[in-house]
Amino acid sequence: MNVHTPAKRSEAVRLIFADLQALLGERATRAKAVRDAHGHDESHHASQAPDIVVFARSTEEVAEIVRLCGTYRLPVIAFGAGTSLEGQVNAVCGGVCIDLSQMNAILRVSPNDFDCTVEAGVRRKQLNEHLRDTGLFFPIDPGPDATIGGMAATRASGTNAVRYGTMREAVLSLTVVVDGGRVIRTAQRARKSSAGYDLTRLFVGSEGTIGIITEITLRLHAIPETIIVGSAVFPDGRRAVDAAITALQLGVPLARAEYLDEAQIAAINRFSKLDLPIAPTLFMELHGSRKHLIDQMELLFEIVTDNEGHSFRQAESLEARAALWQARHDAYYAAVSQRAGGKGWATDVCVPVSRIAECIALTKDDLADCPVPACIVGHVGDGNFHVIFSLDPDNAEEMEAVAAISRRLVRRAISMDGTCTGEHGIGLGKRKYLVEEHGDAVELMRTLKAAYDPLGIFNPGKMLPAA
Secondary structure: OOOOOHHHHHHHHHHHHHHHHHHHHHHEEOOHHHHHHOOOOOOOOOOOOOOEEEEOOOHHHHHHHHHHHHHHOOOEEEEOOOOOOOOOOOOOOOOEEEEOOOOOOEEEEEHHHOEEEEEOOOEHHHHHHHHHHHOEEOOOOOOOOOEHHHHHHOOOOOOOHHHHOOHHHHEEEEEEEOHHHOEEEOOOOOOOOOOOOOHHHHHOOOOOOOOEEEEEEEEOEEOOOEEEEEEEEOOOHHHHHHHHHHHHHOOOOEEEEEEEOHHHHHHHHHHHOOOOOOOOEEEEEEEEOHHHHHHHHHHHHHHHHHOOOEEEEEEOOHHHHHHHHHHHHOHHHHHHOOOOOOEEEEEEEEOOHHHHHHHHHHHHHHHOOOOOOEEEEEEOOOOEEEEEEEEOOOOHHHHHHHHHHHHHHHHHHHHOOOEOOOOOOOOOOOHHHHHHHHOOHHHHHHHHHHHHOOOOOEOOOOOOOOO
């Protein structure tokens, strides 16, 4: 998207920095260490630093920053917690990075309406701490403590999706800064509407490529009366997945159904100091009334046994449940830590639930000859799973071997009527697969991008493949 010659671009950066300093003071910086910290996420993609980093504190400031970027024809990239996994925050064309972490106010909570409105920099754990005394909670839980704005921008998901859905279902309305610094609200707070295009769903998952989300209105849920966690080990992944699918078919109120292969369990044991049996494992969490869940746990035990599962455990105390799920949320870091100095490459796909056992089994075959440590972890209740590699990004042979496995995995998922990414998003890493998955619909996406971002300044080089 570089519309400047090098000399003119350097001058544009100098001029906009002066304007940004006048607007924000010390919250506008060109310090190398700060720029470097904002040039990458947790993915394997090489860092690409912005020219300037600014720390916004209001929608009005974001709007003025976007207006200035349009005036000087410089890219603008939103930054939350930097926990994305496909290079979404890399400044591939330089420009201005807007760090939204200081926009962290919880603006409104309406318990009777089961909703709230927060600024983009609010963290999911911060929100749930704030909600604790209301009897409500926000269920979407990607592994890291991500910002709500980043979660909306990447259409994040997590372990609770089987019961509560993803950010697509959780977001009721957005405040977004769009082309020219205009501020729009995508919807009212009503739970349903037939009024006009569904702009909310367009911006959820847009990865900052057509506007910058500054406020989010979220759907909340009642904290369940009783929560019970069960776990069991299986002889192979197919039986573990079959147990989860059978439980869903029989109406067991699963909120979470998480599969971890034996490599992932071994990594978690080392990283989180646990002693779980090293075997394909299913973690399941049930939400509901105590009376109902007692019966359902008996049914779940029968289902596990029928699928040759054993070592069935259950936990109900808050401490035991929290320790287990924290270990699960640390799965990425556990997998990467298997080798000193390793860098993580995490890929994810999603297929129809009926195909996930087959897809995992074929992927396990691929990993048999993988030259680097690799683990599988999956949200098997909704057909989504991840492969996490720990590699040396400077080793060309390792990078190509992992890239080849990732390509086969993605194309296998698409051939099963699945998707190249269930929750990580497109960013830099999955752009090349978008046409394979969506075909001619990608041209319509390009048309929408051009309409919403005529100057091409919003997070350029991401999501859409080159025409």
